[in-house]
Amino acid sequence: MLTQTELKQNVAQAAVQYVLPFLTPETILGVGTGSTVDIFIDSLAPHTSRFRGAVSSSERSSARMAALGIQVFDLNDVQAMPFYVDGADEIDRGLSMIKGGGGALTREKIVASVADQFVCIVDESKQVDHLGRFPLPVEVIPMARESVSRQLAQLGGKPSLRSGIVTDNGCQILDVSGLSISQPAQLESRINNIPGVVSCGLFAIAGADVVLVSTQGGVRQLKKNAS
Template identity: 55%
Template sequence: MSQNEKRLAGEAALRYVEKGAVIGVGTGSTVAFFIDALASMKNDIQGAVSSSEQSTRQLKSHGIDVLDLNAVGPLDIYIDGADECDPHKRLIKGGGAALTREKIIASASKTFVCIMDSSKQVDVLGTFPLPVEVIPMARSHVAREISAMGGHPVWRDGVVTDNGNWILDVHGWRIVDPVGTENKLNQIVGVVTCGLFAARPADIVLVGDRVLG
């Protein structure tokens, strides 16, 4: 069921893609279905801004031009998945370690469409460990600061982000104030960004081919 919902969500996202647009494209298994579906429209769009090397490779394999965000300016739409989504369309992202580029593209886009399967729906964020991207030399410092906030950070050993940084996954949180938690984490020196997409949540959430809310 999960794989079918992911495929349906990826295909349903095409309805939001306008001709002549530059599309922001995220990362992950559901986005992979979207990229495959987007190939059918490759001659109708200018290209895509990609959030990861993984998505870049898949886009290029379909003959879709991958563009630099600095060269194209604001985007009309960004399509990406999520690891968790609450009823207010606030998200946890970063299971694929692409959270910083994903957050940049989401911030630069007028509309953020989140595509996912129903297993990602939660009442309160935090069951999925919250990824935090950190500068390598600050790993222990950031971990101590997060521990003081009541979280249990675990270094994702062996993982290096496309930006050359490391990931701490924070366990044991029930995030009842996602915006406040996001702001606090972003103020810790050494944090690049965190995987809470709450200050800038999704605008539209597709669960399979169904629009949430």
């Protein structure tokens, strides 16, 4: 029986093999945040001669890449990237996701929006039929925390301030439990439109394009709209 760490290692290595054939000396990759992505970065580092560098969704990932010799670019200096590779806290059958357990949801959403393809890397424990068991992170401007909390409660959620966390954007995170997420894209749009919300951790309006799922039987590949 593979441990969760071994499952993460397998899917991280599969992601490296997925992107390698498309890399050129001018390629800039998008790289996310989290424990599985940490392993992806470590697995990508031996191939630095194959690509130009990467854009990161967090200071944590930027520091890890720089320490391993991967050149880190500011997104403002990048016009295009073929892949954004990141994990998820939950992913459903339609490849909609909840992200933000590591607190980088806004930057993850921004970097992902520039990439041609979002490659999500997860172990099988992250697959669900319906999103919502994992509390939904919502990044908020501090002065709006309580007003946003009241509106999230009106949607049926139970918001809780994530203690001791300030995002890379200088904001706070509300973790919202108890939501019934039957229509992820609609809920994402509704929460994003609440004044004071920077971004919510639903990635449904633009979900994953490809998912690599690490299972006890190997790494499976899922694609959006695939039968």
